[in-house]
Amino acid sequence: MATLVFVESAEGKIKKTSLEAVVYAAAIGGDVIAIALGTEVDDSELAGLGNYGAIKVLKVSDDRLNQGVIQAYANVLNQAMTSMGSDILVLANSSLGTPVSARVAIKQDASLVTNVTELPDTSNGFKVKRSIYTGKAFANVELTKARKVIAIKKNAAEIKEIGGSAAVEEFSPELTDSDFEVAITGVDKATGDILLPEAEIVVSGGRGLKGPENWGMIEDLAQELEAATGCSKPVSDIGWRPHHEHVGQTGVKVSPTLYIAVGISGAIQHLAGVNSSKYIVVVNKDEEAPFFKAADYGIAGDAFDVIPKLTEALKAAR
Numbered sequence: 001m002a003t004l005v006f007v008e009s010a011e012g013k014i015k016k017t018s019l020e021a022v023v024y025a026a027a028i029g030g031d032v033i034a035i036a037l038g039t040e041v042d043d044s045e046l047a048g049l050g051n052y053g054a055i056k057v058l059k060v061s062d063d064r065l066n067q068g069v070i071q072a073y074a075n076v077l078n079q080a081m082t083s084m085g086s087d088i089l090v091l092a093n094s095s096l097g098t099p100v101s102a103r104v105a106i107k108q109d110a111s112l113v114t115n116v117t118e119l120p121d122t123s124n125g126f127k128v129k130r131s132i133y134t135g136k137a138f139a140n141v142e143l144t145k146a147r148k149v150i151a152i153k154k155n156a157a158e159i160k161e162i163g164g165s166a167a168v169e170e171f172s173p174e175l176t177d178s179d180f181e182v183a184i185t186g187v188d189k190a191t192g193d194i195l196l197p198e199a200e201i202v203v204s205g206g207r208g209l210k211g212p213e214n215w216g217m218i219e220d221l222a223q224e225l226e227a228a229t230g231c232s233k234p235v236s237d238i239g240w241r242p243h244h245e246h247v248g249q250t251g252v253k254v255s256p257t258l259y260i261a262v263g264i265s266g267a268i269q270h271l272a273g274v275n276s277s278k279y280i281v282v283v284n285k286d287e288e289a290p291f292f293k294a295a296d297y298g299i300a301g302d303a304f305d306v307i308p309k310l311t312e313a314l315k316a317a318r
């Protein structure tokens with residue numbers, strides 16, 4: 001049995017969520033074959049997937065695939081599954097991975113499951129847990145078809161390095177102009193060095209910060225922690241922060257290892273975007289603020305006292 005893993009990259013580096021997908025596939029058992037599309041990732045980076053459990057990496061060196069064209073990607077993955085005799089495709093539940101997974105599942109007549117949060121239970125069939133209702137509940141799902149397409153959420157598998165290197169091979173699927181009928185004409189990148197959806201640590205501010213002139217302390221803390229910055233919806237609605245930082249049900253959904261919420265009340269619509277974070281730290285001057293119920297650690301105090309002290313303490317600890 002071979003499991004195919006679609007790996008995504010940014011600026012020449014394999015994304016962490018794709019490393020998790022490789023680890024996830026390795027945990028299923030059988031051979032793990034990764035596939036990377038486009039020409040932006042070099043062979044040594046691809047070979048490094050062996051360190052996470054891949055025995056082989058297929059690379060599809062076609063410049064047209066440097067952009068995430070959903071139809072073309074689905075066509076390539078479909079051909080790779082068939083060619084490698086793979087029963088299972090694992091990929092990250094991303095803005096690219098999720099629509100691609102749906103198209104591949106149709107082409108392969110496969111069981112499809114997205115938003116998967118844990119390794120499968122294969123003791124009796126093939127069962128997975130998926131997050132539903134914006135993370136407020138889980139559905140236990142059985143995949144009954146011979147072929148399966150599994151899109152995993154961030155943190156569904158804990159990254160383990162096992163050493164080793166994977167063989168990198170060229171894979172040449174048949175692609176026609178019709179696969180590229182949706183053209184990406186440009187990409188406007190959000191500002192900030194660390195992208196919010198990918199961030200390992202997020203420092204987020206709410207209306208409790210009183211105004212945009214007070215965001216310096218959030219940015220200082222974020223810089224110290226090498227974190228991305230986020231905010232609540234009203235903060236971006238009023239224009240204190242850019243819209244791409246708005247976290248929640250109607251904004252970006254984040255799954256960092258650490259989410260620090262400062263001066264945010266913890267309304268359900270905000271929690272819907274952060275409840276897959278591994279650890280949540282809340283700083284709020286109202287000890288009855290609902291966010292404390294969702295927090296792993298809470299500081300009941302004035303953000304204007306707490307945050308500069310926290311940043312200083314972190315600096316001193318380094």
Ligand SMILES: Cc1cc2nc3c(=O)[nH]c(=O)nc-3n(C[C@H](O)[C@H](O)[C@H](O)COP(=O)(O)OP(=O)(O)OC[C@H]3O[C@@H](n4cnc5c(N)ncnc54)[C@H](O)[C@@H]3O)c2cc1C
Nearest residue numbers: 206207208232233248249250263264265269270285286303
């Ligand atoms: C359909 C719908 C969708 C929505 N989607 C989203 C969404 O995606 N994301 C989102 O965030 N919201 C969303 N909302 C809005 C949401 O319901 C809340 O209104 C919003 O999250 C509140 O933002 P806040 O916590 O920053 O502000 P507030 O509710 O005003 O809370 C401010 C908090 O700061 C604390 N505070 C005040 N001063 C200090 C201080 N000096 N130090 C420390 N703490 C202090 C207060 O105690 C309070 O808890 C949505 C609402 C609707 C109806």
